[in-house]
Amino acid sequence: MSNSGGMHSPVEQFEIKPLIELSLGGYDISFTNSSLFMLLAMGVSAIFLFSAMRRAEMVPGRMQGMAEMMYEFVAEMVRTNVGNEGRPYFPFIFTLFVFLLFGNMIGLIPYSYTFTSQIIVTFAIAAFVFVGVTVIALFKHGLHFFSFFVPAGAPKVLIPFLIIIEVISYFVRPVSLSVRLFANMLAGHTMLKVFAGLAVMISGAGGLAMAGSLLPFLALIGLTGLEVLVAALQAYVFTILTCMYLNDALHLH
Amino acid sequence: MIMAKNLRNQINTIVLALLAFWSTQAFADGADEPGLPQLDIATWPSQLFWLVVLFGAGYLIMAKVVTPSIGAVLEERRIKLDGDLEKARRASSDAAKIRADYENDLEKARTEAAKFAKQAAIEASREADNAEAKVRQKLADKVTKAEGNLAKAKSNAMGNLNDVAVEAAIEAIAALTGIKTTSAQASKAITSIATKLNKQEAN
Numbered sequence: 189m190s191n192s193g194g195m196h197s198p199v200e201q202f203e204i205k206p207l208i209e210l211s212l213g214g215y216d217i218s219f220t221n222s223s224l225f226m227l228l229a230m231g232v233s234a235i236f237l238f239s240a241m242r243r244a245e246m247v248p249g250r251m252q253g254m255a256e257m258m259y260e261f262v263a264e265m266v267r268t269n270v271g272n273e274g275r276p277y278f279p280f281i282f283t284l285f286v287f288l289l290f291g292n293m294i295g296l297i298p299y300s301y302t303f304t305s306q307i308i309v310t311f312a313i314a315a316f317v318f319v320g321v322t323v324i325a326l327f328k329h330g331l332h333f334f335s336f337f338v339p340a341g342a343p344k345v346l347i348p349f350l351i352i353i354e355v356i357s358y359f360v361r362p363v364s365l366s367v368r369l370f371a372n373m374l375a376g377h378t379m380l381k382v383f384a385g386l387a388v389m390i391s392g393a394g395g396l397a398m399a400g401s402l403l404p405f406l407a408l409i410g411l412t413g414l415e416v417l418v419a420a421l422q423a424y425v426f427t428i429l430t431c432m433y434l435n436d437a438l439h440l441h
Numbered sequence: 442m443i444m445a446k447n448l449r450n451q452i453n454t455i456v457l458a459l460l461a462f463w464s465t466q467a468f469a470d471g472a473d474e475p476g477l478p479q480l481d482i483a484t485w486p487s488q489l490f491w492l493v494v495l496f497g498a499g500y501l502i503m504a505k506v507v508t509p510s511i512g513a514v515l516e517e518r519r520i521k522l523d524g525d526l527e528k529a530r531r532a533s534s535d536a537a538k539i540r541a542d543y544e545n546d547l548e549k550a551r552t553e554a555a556k557f558a559k560q561a562a563i564e565a566s567r568e569a570d571n572a573e574a575k576v577r578q579k580l581a582d583k584v585t586k587a588e589g590n591l592a593k594a595k596s597n598a599m600g601n602l603n604d605v606a607v608e609a610a611i612e613a614i615a616a617l618t619g620i621k622t623t624s625a626q627a628s629k630a631i632t633s634i635a636t637k638l639n640k641q642e643a644n
Contacts, residue, residue: 234499234507237503238502259512278508283499
């Protein structure tokens, strides 16, 4: 993109660049920058958790304390939102949280890549959660599952409309779940890029005008802090909504 | 047709349309601008493939290695803490029991001591009473005996006095009148005089 003053397009950072060209059955499955940071998120979290627990002690050290805190955080989330029936799904929820958290956080490091800013990635996860949760509900409750779409205690006249609304809101779940994370990452990183680009552009003017670059630079610092919060918060929101959907599937309201 | 092909994967048409609109609005400085890289469907198979592979591998690591090891440590700690708490609770209840027992014993000992003290006091006072009574009896006996002795001595003395008086009377009569009186007569007379004197004395 040839914007003024050599400013890069703020969305250029989301471009997928193949690192190792691969293909399978006619599909391009190249190992890309996105895949690399997926691998990093999973690898760093796994190595961190694994090494923290390698010499597990009764009285935890700093690393072990952090690993345990993360575990307890997710376990508490599952316990309060799903209850005891959520136990078998805890490893998945934990993996999901860790994957998103590390993905979002590593993505904030300059020159890195944020795979959670890819709608296809967030949507695939959300769709998996949606399908999985629906399958669990059907297995557990059979046809009784469809009573989920009939709100209890509603006037008979309203029931058809309410069923339509409930069905729509149910099927919108994967969309809202995936778009929330994707849009937050997209908007946050775009904004960071815009302010960074602005700072660079203004400083390029030279002379006294350079001082003007201080403003976007300070804004950038503030925004970076905000983005750290958003990164953690969105990982949490995605996970807790997954817990709630799972709870709906297991308990039907 | 091309549009239809692009949107064949219409999972969330509305969102994609909105995003496409936004991206063209924001960066529409060229007809050949591709818009958001995220919407380039050509990159999706690779992303899906690596997501499945890496998330799957990550899930296996978390499910088989990480969460069990953290869970085991937490469980172990919970058991240990529960055990220690239980031990502490038991020790505390033991201590309370020992204390109660001790206080019970103390109370019992106190009442027993009070009982003993009372009994001892009663016994002592009884003994003192006994001793006093005995002493009093002894003293009374002594007094009686002394009184008896006194009376005896008095009557002896009286008897002797009578004899002396009789002899003196006989002598006096003989000397004065030359009449010999028998001691029986004299004695009779003296006794009657003595009786009379005694009567006067008593009056």
